[in-house]
Amino acid sequence: MSQNAAIRMAPLSSRPLASRRQASELARQALFLPRNADAYRHGMLRCIELVQRKLTETGQPFSGISPSEMQQRFEGLDLDRQLGDLEAVLSEVERLYLDDAVYFHHPRYVAHLNCPITLPSILAEAIATPINTAVETWDQSAGGTFIEQSLIDWTTRRIGLGNNADGVFTSGGTQSNLMALLIARDHYCASLEGHPGNRDHGLPAESPRLRIFASEVSHFSLQKAAALLGLGHRAVVPVPCDEHYRMDSQALAQALAESQQAGLLPMAVVATAGTTDFGSIDPLGDIATLCHRHGAWLHVDAAYGGGLLTSTCHRHWLAGIERADSVSVDYHKSFFQPVNCSAFMVSERQRLGYVTHHADYLNPASQDEDAPPDLVDKSLQTTRRLDALKLWMTLRLLGSDALGELFDRVIELTREAYRLLQAAPDIEIIAAPQLSTLVFRYKPRDDALDEATLDALNAHIRRALSRHGEAVVAATRVQGCQYLKFTLLNPDTTVDDLAAIVTRIQDHGADFLKRESVAAPTRHDLAAALF
16 A cells, blocks of 8 residues: 555544644635635636636537546546645546536537526526525525425416415426325325325235326336336336327226226326427326326326426417326426426325425424424425525526527427428438427438348437537437437527538438448358358
């Protein structure tokens, strides 16, 4: 062991006096305290200058670096050795992170449900982070509690859930969907004769018969939630979709009826308002009617499509969402907020009691009518930051109509992109867009390519675009076949940007086929020589 390593591993009290004094002085300078106010201001300004420079200088959405190349940069780094000053740290952050970051604000980033974010939301992060409010209890949060609650109330009013609705901010759609199915499960089990409740007594004997119905293109978090809830993946019944990838309500009616006839228990139906791949919105009104008829909980996963709540043009696409028992919305998607910023809401506030647990040190049970509003009573999480401040400042500075305008703009852009792709003879589109996604693949009409070659061709195109840093597009599989996907959430992206990406898709595709045509005779000649 080297002498330096031995010093690092030794207790502080056994280290040389000079080293201990240095550590003590650094500790004094390290915390967000009044005596360090000047250092705080200087550091923030330097970080702002760095990010501003990267914002203006970065010319493409990704550098093209490979995982192995990135890993090499981290080899040999000693996290026990301090760099000495802020400039050295910022230089390292720039080299290891910012130079090769994936920049969602770039107009040719069209991959996942990542959006450019509003300036007010960034300013909110600059306030919330140093204050470091924890919103789980009133005595840690004060005004932060009411900022979050006000936004929950605002969202439930926009949805139309009624005066008894309530909710809580979450980490994202996955956690929101887990909360929905947990509450739906416990609510259903509480109605079973002779069962005293899941929270204290565990799942009833009937639990293997509980079923959750969702479209065949619903979010994978439903299967994860079912497994975590002790129901298993098989408890989630996939319901066929129509030609627009919306849940077929007639198929749902048949599935519910057959389930009950087989002695199974339809616990919940999850309708999606904006599927990840197709942006499809299930027929919410029809599904709500079926849920009422069969006594099933209706959860609407509006993580993506929730932005329509602010739209002045397309709000009616969510008709029927007001009949849901619970709803999830991701503000960090179509409300243009930084991650994390999401919410889960129920139409009957008392049902959030299924996730409540009282701890004497934190949120003791109290009969006092003036008991403080502790948000932890409604949350799966304990410690949570004030993510609501981002949306609060955005609404107060810009207003909801401005957010709706941004989302309407990308919806219109998607329709223009659809016409662009339709006009390309070597592009095959899966379906017309509904929100702001397009699923397609490169498929030259003149080549009779088998599916395996088409899969390899389109996988190559995606890798080549990323490797060259020209664009970042997503990929998915439809009926087992490989496709590319545009996810448009940047109002600054233009049709010209998308046309340039399509041109590069065609170029990389043609290059791949040219190489394959050259390689094929070589393989044939080798086989002939061997046999």
